Amino acid sequence: MSTAGGVTARRVVVLGTGGTIASRLDEHGAAQPVDSVGALVHGAGVDAVDGVDSVDGQGGVVVIARDLFIKDSSALTTADQAVIVREVRAALADPTVAGVVVTHGTDTAEETAYLLDLLYDDDRPVVLTGAQRPADAPDADGPRNLRDAVQVAADPTARGLGVLVVFDGLVLAARGTRKVHTHDAAAFAQPDGGPLGRVVEGRLVLDGLPAHREHLDADLAGLEPARVDIAAVYPGVDGTALRAFAAAGARGVVLVATGAGNANPAIVAAVADLARQGVVVGLTTRVDTGPVAGIYGGGGGGADLVAAGAVPLGTLRAGQGRILLVALLAAFGDADRVRAEIPTYLG
Numbered sequence: 001m002s003t004a005g006g007v008t009a010r011r012v013v014v015l016g017t018g019g020t021i022a023s024r025l026d027e028h029g030a031a032q033p034v035d036s037v038g039a040l041v042h043g044a045g046v047d048a049v050d051g052v053d054s055v056d057g058q059g060g061v062v063v064i065a066r067d068l069f070i071k072d073s074s075a076l077t078t079a080d081q082a083v084i085v086r087e088v089r090a091a092l093a094d095p096t097v098a099g100v101v102v103t104h105g106t107d108t109a110e111e112t113a114y115l116l117d118l119l120y121d122d123d124r125p126v127v128l129t130g131a132q133r134p135a136d137a138p139d140a141d142g143p144r145n146l147r148d149a150v151q152v153a154a155d156p157t158a159r160g161l162g163v164l165v166v167f168d169g170l171v172l173a174a175r176g177t178r179k180v181h182t183h184d185a186a187a188f189a190q191p192d193g194g195p196l197g198r199v200v201e202g203r204l205v206l207d208g209l210p211a212h213r214e215h216l217d218a219d220l221a222g223l224e225p226a227r228v229d230i231a232a233v234y235p236g237v238d239g240t241a242l243r244a245f246a247a248a249g250a251r252g253v254v255l256v257a258t259g260a261g262n263a264n265p266a267i268v269a270a271v272a273d274l275a276r277q278g279v280v281v282g283l284t285t286r287v288d289t290g291p292v293a294g295i296y297g298g299g300g301g302g303a304d305l306v307a308a309g310a311v312p313l314g315t316l317r318a319g320q321g322r323i324l325l326v327a328l329l330a331a332f333g334d335a336d337r338v339r340a341e342i343p344t345y346l347g
Contacts, residue, residue: 019105073105239270275309
């Protein structure tokens with residue numbers, strides 16, 4: 001490890017991907033991601049320059065900042081997410097690195113965080129953070145979030161916790177974390193579990209530990225071809241969307257059902273058709289909290305959907321449920337094997 005003033009410094013790699021944390025208002029008043037990650041860490045008082053080691057002077061942390069791309073996270077592709085996983089792995093190949101921070105847009109941070117948690121196998125922390133307000137806003141929240149994320153990534157206490165989302169002072173496990181507000185600073189929560197801890201005056205304070213994590217050895221090149229779509233259930237819906245996704249080449253579909261995981265007879269028939277075609281159907285719900293369960297039958301309820309071949313996704317909602325199917329399809333390919341493996345990753 002590097003030293004600063006005789007103190008051993010912990011090295012943290014910060015990888016930039018864009019998002020609101022890197023955005024500034026254009027001439028039309030719209031936020032556009034433009035800032036490099038070097039500018040972000042400098043603005044947060046961490047004092048790093050792109051690709052250059054630098055010390056923050058407070059915690060003996062050496063920050064190495066590097067841009068992967070500068071995009072709004074709503075525009076990210078599965079291939080972009082594979083790049084993030086690959087670059088996190090590359091950063092952790094250096095044994096002197098204590099942890100990694102990824103700056104990321106909030107729209108799809110929960111998906112990237114969960115993909116990372118599934119596909120990396122290391123005790124050192126990987127932390128995602130971002131912002132709800134642009135970098136040039138008078139009350140910008142990005143600098144504090146980034147400082148907190150760097151401190152958590154450098155903290156030995158965070159080892160073994162898996163991928164974390166650090167936002168508005170909260171420390172959240174990747175699995176089950178969701179964006180819960182469109183613009184408030186408190187953007188993320190764990191509706192079915194609560195945070196693991198907090199950052200208090202630059203210190204990580206843990207209140208709990210994450211549920212068990214299962215590592216998945218998936219080929220990154222297989223992620224993008226593993227098309228998985230999302231279909232919604234609502235009054236009067238039929239199987240058109242499900243069958244159209246299958247016809248377009250989907251290897252999996254996440255069905256966002258009502259209640260505890262319910263639909264109607266037309267959806268049950270479509271799910272059965274997809275199952276016969278080798279398309280994996282994951283079952284989740286549009287309800288904010290609680291697990292999916294096959295309770296109701298006789299009219300297209302959850303029990304009927306499970307009997308037709310749908311697999312309940314526990315407390316995972318659509319975004320992370322889709323990521324699980326993508327990763328499992330990339331790892332195993334075979335639809336029956338994927339269906340059998342899903343419960344292993346639900347905790």
